[in-house]
Amino acid sequence: MSQAPRRVTIRDVAARAGVSIATVSRVLGGTYPPAPATRSKVMKAVRELDYVANPHARALSGATSKTIAIVLNSVISPYYAHVAQGVQAEAARHDRLCLIGITGGDAARELATVRLMREEGADAVILVGNVVDDDGYKTRMAEYASALAAAGSQLVLCGRPSLGPDVPSVNVEFDNTGGARAATSHLLSAGHQRILYLGHRVGYTTSEGRIAGYREALAAFGVEHDPGLEVQGTWERAEGYRLIKKRLQSGPPDFTAVFAANDQVAAGALKALRESGLRVPDDISMIGYDDLPPAEDIGLTTVHVPHEELGRTAARMVLERESAGAGHVMLGTHIVVRDSVRPLARPR
Amino acid sequence: MSQAPRRVTIRDVAARAGVSIATVSRVLGGTYPPAPATRSKVMKAVRELDYVANPHARALSGATSKTIAIVLNSVISPYYAHVAQGVQAEAARHDRLCLIGITGGDAARELATVRLMREEGADAVILVGNVVDDDGYKTRMAEYASALAAAGSQLVLCGRPSLGPDVPSVNVEFDNTGGARAATSHLLSAGHQRILYLGHRVGYTTSEGRIAGYREALAAFGVEHDPGLEVQGTWERAEGYRLIKKRLQSGPPDFTAVFAANDQVAAGALKALRESGLRVPDDISMIGYDDLPPAEDIGLTTVHVPHEELGRTAARMVLERESAGAGHVMLGTHIVVRDSVRPLARPR
Numbered sequence: 001m002s003q004a005p006r007r008v009t010i011r012d013v014a015a016r017a018g019v020s021i022a023t024v025s026r027v028l029g030g031t032y033p034p035a036p037a038t039r040s041k042v043m044k045a046v047r048e049l050d051y052v053a054n055p056h057a058r059a060l061s062g063a064t065s066k067t068i069a070i071v072l073n074s075v076i077s078p079y080y081a082h083v084a085q086g087v088q089a090e091a092a093r094h095d096r097l098c099l100i101g102i103t104g105g106d107a108a109r110e111l112a113t114v115r116l117m118r119e120e121g122a123d124a125v126i127l128v129g130n131v132v133d134d135d136g137y138k139t140r141m142a143e144y145a146s147a148l149a150a151a152g153s154q155l156v157l158c159g160r161p162s163l164g165p166d167v168p169s170v171n172v173e174f175d176n177t178g179g180a181r182a183a184t185s186h187l188l189s190a191g192h193q194r195i196l197y198l199g200h201r202v203g204y205t206t207s208e209g210r211i212a213g214y215r216e217a218l219a220a221f222g223v224e225h226d227p228g229l230e231v232q233g234t235w236e237r238a239e240g241y242r243l244i245k246k247r248l249q250s251g252p253p254d255f256t257a258v259f260a261a262n263d264q265v266a267a268g269a270l271k272a273l274r275e276s277g278l279r280v281p282d283d284i285s286m287i288g289y290d291d292l293p294p295a296e297d298i299g300l301t302t303v304h305v306p307h308e309e310l311g312r313t314a315a316r317m318v319l320e321r322e323s324a325g326a327g328h329v330m331l332g333t334h335i336v337v338r339d340s341v342r343p344l345a346r347p348r
Numbered sequence: 349m350s351q352a353p354r355r356v357t358i359r360d361v362a363a364r365a366g367v368s369i370a371t372v373s374r375v376l377g378g379t380y381p382p383a384p385a386t387r388s389k390v391m392k393a394v395r396e397l398d399y400v401a402n403p404h405a406r407a408l409s410g411a412t413s414k415t416i417a418i419v420l421n422s423v424i425s426p427y428y429a430h431v432a433q434g435v436q437a438e439a440a441r442h443d444r445l446c447l448i449g450i451t452g453g454d455a456a457r458e459l460a461t462v463r464l465m466r467e468e469g470a471d472a473v474i475l476v477g478n479v480v481d482d483d484g485y486k487t488r489m490a491e492y493a494s495a496l497a498a499a500g501s502q503l504v505l506c507g508r509p510s511l512g513p514d515v516p517s518v519n520v521e522f523d524n525t526g527g528a529r530a531a532t533s534h535l536l537s538a539g540h541q542r543i544l545y546l547g548h549r550v551g552y553t554t555s556e557g558r559i560a561g562y563r564e565a566l567a568a569f570g571v572e573h574d575p576g577l578e579v580q581g582t583w584e585r586a587e588g589y590r591l592i593k594k595r596l597q598s599g600p601p602d603f604t605a606v607f608a609a610n611d612q613v614a615a616g617a618l619k620a621l622r623e624s625g626l627r628v629p630d631d632i633s634m635i636g637y638d639d640l641p642p643a644e645d646i647g648l649t650t651v652h653v654p655h656e657e658l659g660r661t662a663a664r665m666v667l668e669r670e671s672a673g674a675g676h677v678m679l680g681t682h683i684v685v686r687d688s689v690r691p692l693a694r695p696r
Contacts, residue, residue, distance in 0.1 A: 009487050020514035021487070025494035065460045075432045075448065078641075081423040088423075088450040097461055100423065100448035102436040112413045113445055120468065139357045139369070146373035166368030267645050293426075294642035297615050 016045035067097045069117035070126040073105045078292040086311025094319045124318035126156040130206040145169045158314045171328045172314045179303035179333030180213025188221045191344035192257035199233040199261030240268025257285040263295040281342035299339040364393035415445045417465035418474040421453045426640040434659025442667045472666040474504040478554040493517045506662045519676045520662045527651035527681030528561025536569045539692035540605035547581040547609030588616025605633040611643040629690035647687040
């Protein structure tokens with residue numbers, strides 16, 4: 001096979017001139033210019049080698065690219081990461097860069113990030129995830145929406161409820177309640193009636209949507225709702241572990257199944273159950289929510305949320321629409337059956 | 349308890365004026381002004397309620413924040429996500445925003461992202477992870493370094509080898525080779541000699557560092573190096589699964605232990621071994637690399653890489669240094685022992 005002729009690089013120029021690459025770069029870039037003698041040596045080598053400055057170097061001083069921005073609390077959460085991945089994929093398809101701002105859950109940093117993205121000229125600013133849907137939140141979002149619209153950009157809410165028809169924003173949700181109803185029904189169909197709901201975050205929209213589905217399924221199956229089975233907690237792995245440990249301190253389990261608010265909570269709960277000598281699914285059945293790592297690795301039956309599709313849809317709604325405006329999409333969820341639920345032998 | 353008086357919000361103004369929040373926002377923001385009659389109604393409500401425009405609204409038109417930027421291939425990889433988390437934490441401590449650019453592994457998008465971050469006025473642009481350390485790469489990095497330095501910013505390489513003293517960049521690495529030497533020694537000490545190295549990516553710096561440690565440990569223990577035990581492959585879960593499936597097609601395992609190039613590969617390999625009726629650690633011992641999810645959930649003994657500390661250190665070196673310049677830090681790695689390695693009964 002013949003080889004394409006090797007392009008002359010900045011390294012070759014540096015070698016020929018007997019200087020460092022950084023020196024060549026300084027001469028060509030005109031920044032931090034070195035001594036005139038050095039400059040002459042470099043320019044001589046450039047001419048002799050017929051060096052064409054790298055397209056990269058030229059592009060580095062080119063015009064600003066169009067961007068689409070996404071603002072997250074954290075990138076460690078696989079939930080956020082997978083939504084961001086969807087936005088990135090769709091942005092690339094439309095020749096946009098994808099910028100992610102991280103707030104750490106801090107409102108002041110969220111504000112500063114939205115402002116930065118607006119100044120950046122982002123086509124859209126996508127905010128993702130669980131919120132407390134109170135007056136302060138609604139006001140803040142209305143202000144973002146107006147400020148972005150005024151700059152020719154757009155506010156997109158992803159996995160959050162709509163702000164209503166008056167606020168110029170695009171909205172992509174998934175069916176939290178439907179998924180939770182299906183998950184609970186799956187356990188009820190297997191004969192479980194004492195189902196521990198693990199990790200309810202009161203007031204948070206995603207959490208309220210999920211627990212509503214749990215309650216609806218109980219009602220549909222005619223199973224009495226025991227508020228003592230609804231355990232409040234945050235959505236981390238360590239919290240799932242802690243909640244089960246605490247619950248089992250006072251005696252044997254008063255439940256035959258666990259519906260964890262998300263897969264992380266399920267992973268922590270699984271560990272705590274095992275440490276207490278309880279096997280899943282032999283002794284306790286378990287179902288999670290999200291279908292994100294580590295659900296597959298721990299064989300967890302869970303509710304699949306189309307995270308990447310959420311991000312893709314959000315980006316697509318902004319980039320493929322002819323003019324800015326409102327819009328609302330609700331994506332479906334479904335159960336993924338693995339190996340963490342077992343039918344309960346019913347007492348006769 | 350007495351309650352603080354509730355602040356008048358844009359909602360109150362909207363309700364008093366009988367218009368939508370968006371309309372109030374338009375009037376106050378001066379964008380998309382509504383009809384004069386509507387404007388009068390709104391301004392009357394503002395005066396009556398003594399409404400002070402939300403600090404958020406004012407801040408939304410404030411000055412640009414300082415940022416620190418990090419450029420990643422993907423946010424789905426927990427490796428990148430944890431480094432980014434470290435950068436974000438340190439940026440927050442120094443009152444900087446953290447912006448993440450995603451390239452999808454595409455050089456043109458990397459270039460455009462670095463350029464955008466430079467125009468953005470980022471204090472530093474941090475590039476993370478595994479690369480093929482060839483001439484093209486070195487040239488590209490030298491050009492980034494010069495362009496960023498010229499704009500008063502800085503190039504930071506995180507988990508990548510240094511560009512040498514001539515290129516103005518900061519460099520934070522971790523000890524890939526030391527970690528792999530320790531992991532392999534751990535298996536050798538348990539009596540394993542046929543250790544399958546799973547997932548070598550030839551030419552990639554991180555991978556070359558790890559396999560060098562594997563080979564060094566074999567040599568130190570006087571165990572002959574069998575190149576047939578070094579299996580090439582990428583670093584995804586599905587690849588670990590595929591490689592083990594393929595290896596076991598031709599007969600029983602010709603190895604007693606697996607050293608997976610990272611935890612994702614280990615998780616895939618574990619699944620494939622189980623499907624072939626081989627238990628870990630009873631039949632096959634296994635060790636991974638990274639100590640990221642799902643290592644804990646699958647009980648994997650692995651090498652801990654201080655990912656967040658890598659990000660924190662990178663950000664700190666830029667933000668706490670009095671003037672821009674070069675710098676190089678190497679962070680340590682260590683083994684985390686869980687439950688995937690068992691001593692091998694030595695034949696006598």
